[in-house]
Amino acid sequence: MRTLAKTKAEKGIWMDEQEIPTPGHNDVLIKIHKTAICGTDIHIYNWDEWSQKTIPLGMTVGHEFAGEIVALGQEVQGLKIGDRVSGEGHVVCGHCRNCRAGRRHLCRNTLGVGVNRPGCFAEYLCIPAANVFPLPHDISDDMAAIFDPYGNAVHTALQWDMVGEDVLVTGAGPIGIMAAAVARHAGARHVVITDVNEYRLDLARQMGVTRAVNVTEQKLEDVMAELGMTEGFDVGLEMSGNGMAFSQMLKLMNHGGKVSILGIPSADTTIDWNQVIFKMLTLKGIYGREMFETWYKMGSMLQSGLNLEPIITHRFPVDQFEEAFEIMASGRSGKIVLDWTV
Numbered sequence: 129m130r131t132l133a134k135t136k137a138e139k140g141i142w143m144d145e146q147e148i149p150t151p152g153h154n155d156v157l158i159k160i161h162k163t164a165i166c167g168t169d170i171h172i173y174n175w176d177e178w179s180q181k182t183i184p185l186g187m188t189v190g191h192e193f194a195g196e197i198v199a200l201g202q203e204v205q206g207l208k209i210g211d212r213v214s215g216e217g218h219v220v221c222g223h224c225r226n227c228r229a230g231r232r233h234l235c236r237n238t239l240g241v242g243v244n245r246p247g248c249f250a251e252y253l254c255i256p257a258a259n260v261f262p263l264p265h266d267i268s269d270d271m272a273a274i275f276d277p278y279g280n281a282v283h284t285a286l287q288w289d290m291v292g293e294d295v296l297v298t299g300a301g302p303i304g305i306m307a308a309a310v311a312r313h314a315g316a317r318h319v320v321i322t323d324v325n326e327y328r329l330d331l332a333r334q335m336g337v338t339r340a341v342n343v344t345e346q347k348l349e350d351v352m353a354e355l356g357m358t359e360g361f362d363v364g365l366e367m368s369g370n371g372m373a374f375s376q377m378l379k380l381m382n383h384g385g386k387v388s389i390l391g392i393p394s395a396d397t398t399i400d401w402n403q404v405i406f407k408m409l410t411l412k413g414i415y416g417r418e419m420f421e422t423w424y425k426m427g428s429m430l431q432s433g434l435n436l437e438p439i440i441t442h443r444f445p446v447d448q449f450e451e452a453f454e455i456m457a458s459g460r461s462g463k464i465v466l467d468w469t470v
């Protein structure tokens with residue numbers, strides 16, 4: 129089968145040929161229809177310091193997918209050949225304390241699809257049946273292909289009560305924009321999103337945020353004054369990984385504010401702890417998605433009218449993968465979907 133793999137220790141990704149995997153007793157074999165490119169895939173594409181330490185050469189990359197089950201291990205129950213599925217890219221151990229308590233997103237032995245084990249940029253993907261999410265019929269393959277990052281957005285946003293709250297999202301990457309849309313759908317009053325990239329701020333504007341603010345051009349304090357916000361943000365969603373954005377968020381939170389942090393800082397970040405202590409802020413780190421509570425919320429929010437269509441800005445047949453990766457790396461895109469059926 130064709131795969132996109134990291135076959136050389138340099139910038140790039142290459143089309144490779146590999147054997148179709150045989151599912152073990154508890155696995156499913158999925159024929160891939162659509163995949164999407166994640167920021168992690170761009171780190172691997174660029175062969176940055178993290179990927180040089182983490183990715184074994186030859187690794188098939190990718191973890192955002194939609195497809196259909198074509199083979200099942202003999203122990204698998206509740207799924208059948210022909211089921212349309214997406215799935216969790218975090219493969220958990222099943223025997224640590226958190227796994228045994230049903231808190232699989234907190235497994236300390238998590239392995240990443242397309243990072244530590246073969247990924248979904250391939251004609252076929254083999255994963256444990258427990259990682260599969262069967263798709264409601266009214267959710268398209270394109271939308272299902274971005275369920276993994278949409279899940280990060282939902283997991284981060286739905287940590288807190290949103291109804292009537294004023295929400296600050298720092299970072300209008302694909303996940304930040306989706307989190308802003310989720311906050312709005314869940315009943316927030318004002319949703320303000322920031323970035324330094326005009327292309328992405330424009331994309332956020334199309335998705336119904338209250339304000340999309342370029343922090344190199346406009347002061348957030350001025351935007352808050354325009355909106356009649358006299359106290360501060362109630363909820364903060366950190367989606368940039370940028371230390372300055374995070375510090376500014378802490379400064380603009382109201383007393384008792386809640387902040388969930390998904391963005392991964394590239395370097396040590398210093399914050400003003402006085403903001404946290406004297407305002408009694410709650411800070412929570414977010415990793416992955418809850419299996420599978422987040423996934424159920426994702427499906428039902430789309431079915432109850434959340435429209436994420438504009439976040440998919442580009443679609444390519446898989447043989448145009450080089451162009452797709454270059455556009456994703458440029459920052460002038462939302463999500464990019466690759467079609468493996470052509």
Ligand code: NAD
Nearest residue numbers: 167299301302303322323368369370373390391392415416
């Ligand atoms: P992304 O890199 O596409 O988006 C980050 C955005 O932040 C970019 O648009 C960038 O221009 C913007 N930004 C940079 N400086 C800024 C500033 N000073 N103020 C406001 N915005 C600024 O990333 P993404 O794919 O949308 O993911 C969001 C973040 O979440 C990334 O840091 C990513 O590494 C992280 N992530 C974490 C998890 C997890 O499980 N914790 C999973 C997926 C992604």
Ligand code: ZN
Nearest residue numbers: 221224227235
């Ligand atoms: Zn575990």
